[in-house]
Amino acid sequence: MSAPLLDVRNITMQFGGLKAVDSLSFQVQKGQLAGLIGPNGAGKTTVFNMLTGVYKPTSGEVAFESKKVSGLKPYEISSHGLTRTFQNIRLFKDLTVLENVLIANHQHVKYTWTDALLLNQTFEKEEKQITDKAKEILHIFGLSNKIDERSANLPYGEQRKLEIVRALMTEPKMILLDEPAAGMNHSETHSLMELIAKIRKEFNLTVLLIEHDMKLVMGICEQIFVLDHGVKIEEGAPEKIKSSKKVIEAYLGVDADESH
Amino acid sequence: MRAIKTPLIAALGILIVASALGLLTNSYIQLIILFLFVNSIMGMSLNLVNGYTGQFSLGHAGFVAVGAYVTAAITTKFPVPAGLMALPYFILVSLGAGVIAGIFGYFVGLPSLRLKGDYLAIVTLGFGEIIRVSLNNMSYFGGALGISSIPSMPEIDLGGYVISTFVTSLIFAIFWAIICFFVIWRLLKSSHGRCFLSVREDEIAAEAMGINTTKSKIQAFVVSSFFAGIAGALYAHFTNYVSPASFTFLMSIDAVIMVVLGGMGSMTGVLTSAFIITVLPEILRSLKDFTGGVDLRMIIYSLALILIMILRPQGLFGSKEISIRRKNVSSST
Numbered sequence: 001m002s003a004p005l006l007d008v009r010n011i012t013m014q015f016g017g018l019k020a021v022d023s024l025s026f027q028v029q030k031g032q033l034a035g036l037i038g039p040n041g042a043g044k045t046t047v048f049n050m051l052t053g054v055y056k057p058t059s060g061e062v063a064f065e066s067k068k069v070s071g072l073k074p075y076e077i078s079s080h081g082l083t084r085t086f087q088n089i090r091l092f093k094d095l096t097v098l099e100n101v102l103i104a105n106h107q108h109v110k111y112t113w114t115d116a117l118l119l120n121q122t123f124e125k126e127e128k129q130i131t132d133k134a135k136e137i138l139h140i141f142g143l144s145n146k147i148d149e150r151s152a153n154l155p156y157g158e159q160r161k162l163e164i165v166r167a168l169m170t171e172p173k174m175i176l177l178d179e180p181a182a183g184m185n186h187s188e189t190h191s192l193m194e195l196i197a198k199i200r201k202e203f204n205l206t207v208l209l210i211e212h213d214m215k216l217v218m219g220i221c222e223q224i225f226v227l228d229h230g231v232k233i234e235e236g237a238p239e240k241i242k243s244s245k246k247v248i249e250a251y252l253g254v255d256a257d258e259s260h
Numbered sequence: 261m262r263a264i265k266t267p268l269i270a271a272l273g274i275l276i277v278a279s280a281l282g283l284l285t286n287s288y289i290q291l292i293i294l295f296l297f298v299n300s301i302m303g304m305s306l307n308l309v310n311g312y313t314g315q316f317s318l319g320h321a322g323f324v325a326v327g328a329y330v331t332a333a334i335t336t337k338f339p340v341p342a343g344l345m346a347l348p349y350f351i352l353v354s355l356g357a358g359v360i361a362g363i364f365g366y367f368v369g370l371p372s373l374r375l376k377g378d379y380l381a382i383v384t385l386g387f388g389e390i391i392r393v394s395l396n397n398m399s400y401f402g403g404a405l406g407i408s409s410i411p412s413m414p415e416i417d418l419g420g421y422v423i424s425t426f427v428t429s430l431i432f433a434i435f436w437a438i439i440c441f442f443v444i445w446r447l448l449k450s451s452h453g454r455c456f457l458s459v460r461e462d463e464i465a466a467e468a469m470g471i472n473t474t475k476s477k478i479q480a481f482v483v484s485s486f487f488a489g490i491a492g493a494l495y496a497h498f499t500n501y502v503s504p505a506s507f508t509f510l511m512s513i514d515a516v517i518m519v520v521l522g523g524m525g526s527m528t529g530v531l532t533s534a535f536i537i538t539v540l541p542e543i544l545r546s547l548k549d550f551t552g553g554v555d556l557r558m559i560i561y562s563l564a565l566i567l568i569m570i571l572r573p574q575g576l577f578g579s580k581e582i583s584i585r586r587k588n589v590s591s592s593t
Contacts, residue, residue, distance in 0.1 A: 052468055078470035086468075092461035094579060095454075102451065103458045107470035109451040116450030117443060118263045123450065130451075170470050 003066050005030040005174055005206050006051070006082070011060030011070070013046050013230075020046045021230040023060065028174070028223070033200055033207045035217040037241075038227035039251055044210045045087055047227070048176050052084050053077040064174070079107050081173035085163040085180060087210070093152035097143060097162060100151050101134040104169035137165050140202070141195065157188050161195075168203060177209035181216050189213055193220050218242065226250065271438045278434070279427050290426045291498065292542055297433035298494045299538045301440045302511075303518035303530040305487035308444050310516065311525035311579075312453070313480040314460025315373060316381045319388030320515045323485040325507035326364050327357040327492025329395060332407040332502050346414045350432055354493035361489020362482045364391070369481035373474065388512055396504040406503025410496050433494055440487045445527060447483070456480050460525075521568060523575025528582045533575075540564065 004027035013021040021043040028034045036044050049055045051062055053074040062070040069077050092100050109130070115123040138144055141161045146154060151162060160180055167175050180196070181189040193216050200207055211217045217224060218238040226234040226241060228250040234241060241247055282290040306320045334353050340346050372383040396404050413428040447453040455476040458466040463473050496502050518537050522529030544557040568576065 054464065054468075073472070074464075074467035075470050075472045078468060083470070084468055086465065090462045090465035090468075092458050092465065094461055095457055099454060099457070103454045103466070103471070104469040106451045106455055111450070113447070113450075113452055116452060117446050119446065120263065127450075166469060 002030070004028060005032075005065060006208070007063040007066070008047075008051070009061045009063070011047075011050055011057040011062060013043070013050055013055055014058040019230055021050070021057075021227075024227070024230070024232050025060075026225050026232060026235060028206060028208055030206055031200075031204070032223055033196070033221055034209075034223040034225065035221035036208060036210045036225050036227060037212075037214075037217055041229075042227040042250075043230040044227055045178060046230075048084060048178055048210065051077075051176060052082065075107070078170055078172075081171070082176070083167045083170045083172040083174075084176040085160075085167050085178055087178040087182065089156075089159050089163060091151045091159055091162060091166070093150070095151060096148050097138065097151050097154070098131070098134060098147040100162060101138060101166050101169050102130060104166045105130045105134070105171075108171060134169060137168050140199065141165050157184050160184070161192075164195075164199075168199065172203075172205065174206040174208065177207065177211075179210050179212065181211060181213050189216055192216075196220060267438050267442045270441075271434050274434050274438075275430065278430055282426050282430065283424075287426070292538060294426075294429055294433055294494075294498045296535060296538045297430075297437045298491050298498065299514075299518065300437055300531055300534040301487055301491040301494070302515045303522070303534040303537075304440050304444055304527060305484045305491065306515040307519045307522075307525065307527065307530045308447075308456070308480050308487075309484045310519045311523075311530070312448060312460060313456040313477055315477055315481070316377060317384040317481070317484075318381045318509065318512050318516065319368065319384035319386070319391075320484075320488055321507045321509060321511035322368075322388030322391035323361045323365055323488035324492035324495065324511060325391055325395060325502075325504070326361040326485075327354075327489025328496040328502045328507070329401055329407070329492070330357040330360050330489070331493040331496045332410045333401065335411050335497075336407060336409065340411050340414060342414070344416060346416070347428070347432070350413060350497065351435065354432075354436065354490055357493040358486040358489040361492065362486035365482045365485025365488075366478065368485075369478045373477045373481060385509055385512070388507075388509055392504045392507050395507075402503070404504060406501060406506070408501045410500045410502065412497055412500055429498060432497070436487075436490050436494060440490065441527065441531075443483070443487075452476075452479070457525075517565065521565065521575055523577035523579055525579040526575065526577040526581055529575055529577030529580075532577070 006028040008024060008026050010023040010025050011021060012019065012023050024047065036047065038044055046055065050057045053072055057070050061068055064080055064082050069080055069082065092103065109126065111123045111126050135144065135147065138147060143158060143162060143165065151159065154162060164177065164180065181192050184192060196207060197220055199205060221238060224236065224238060224241045225232055226247050233246045233250055234244045278293055282293050302320065302324060306317065309315050309317045331353055341349050368387045372380060372387065375383055395401055401407060412425050413432055415425050416423040416428055455471050458471055459473045459476050466473050514537060518530055518533045522533035541557060541561050544560055547556055
């Protein structure tokens, strides 16, 4: 087997006396769709924050495409092709849907300030190119008719989708989705599942997602990591996770009879 | 060609209106007209940082002072060339003033833009005051007395037809105001400008989308300081005198009022409020005649500001722009 795309080695995040994540290691292979689950407060979002550079791990290392990325700034990690969405939606609220998506393309923009000030061919051509690209991705997500809408005015489900569109615009190799289905109803979740599977194929993506909706996780993930109190307690295919005693204990608690 | 068409038309239009207005009236009104442009540039440039990039700076007067003093120091040492050569001379000197103010902006922005909100406001206020107090103590720049007899724009004799100082000053002012407007306007329509907006909206998300927010903030701050320096250069030529007392933090506050009153992040809004801030206090001067010598000017001025902020807390224009064309303004610039 070739080297994993994302290789997390013993990362620990310590906030004062609290170990939010304790020497966690896992690997995600290229093209995989993996899930990170765990009860509330298990440290899942902290893991995402470490992977994307929002937090610098107290110890341990994250390698992406065999290159060390832990310790880099978030924008540097993003330029390596690792991007994310946020659990508590972080759109550019006052800007339009289209602007939200265009901004994410900035690292690929080749024209300079001077081109923009002179409104020359280079500028016009590239602006058109990236606008077309943005519209194309928005179309896949069914947001075509909303491009001029202020993003804060979108319904909740569409805001979540827009976050994914924006992340895709950075041309990632791997995308981390933090509870993409949170607050969605059953049918919305179902169509989101299909969408995630579709974009993964179309954009040749590797996906790691945090999700509480077990149906979604078990339905689409090929590999699942279970986190509890900052420690990985189990990993494997959905069938293995479903029948794992440790996982059931973490979610439902230890049976009173057995604990003694 | 397309790049300069709109600015050129705008410049000519403004020039015709402003010079007609100015030539029909006295030198007092003429100075107000000129100051309209100084304040507009000050407001537009601060809007780039405060309104579009969302970084609250209170030190704008410091950069205006740098520009004004650089201009004053150069033009009082090197004589203004005669005739038409005077225009490029003045433009070159003011360009230098802007560049030096921009460099100051870079070194002030580098450490202070790590801070946010109130803290950034206090630090920039501090830097503004440091610049002013330093000037106060530099004998080379005249200390507290400042620099006087800074040359005005000259009259230009075109074979019998004389273009007055007012009109040459006006050309000079409009030249920079138009450049300032279009540089900021077009930047905001580009990917680089959209980065400024993303920093204002959500810094963490912007970083995650691959934007170096520190770099964006500093870029905005440098461009803003550059134009503040230009405003200072114009100020120096129009008043012929600069002293540290002209650049207290009250000037920064005035600039902030322009931005907030017009609507954070609206170019046309800032221009409108620059007009109000410049003209309203002057109009209210004549009130003294009716109130029997009691000066109600600043009271009414303050009341007007309070009322506008209560009735339109988002500013006169919010973040909207007014435009002659209804939609797709970007393609017309």
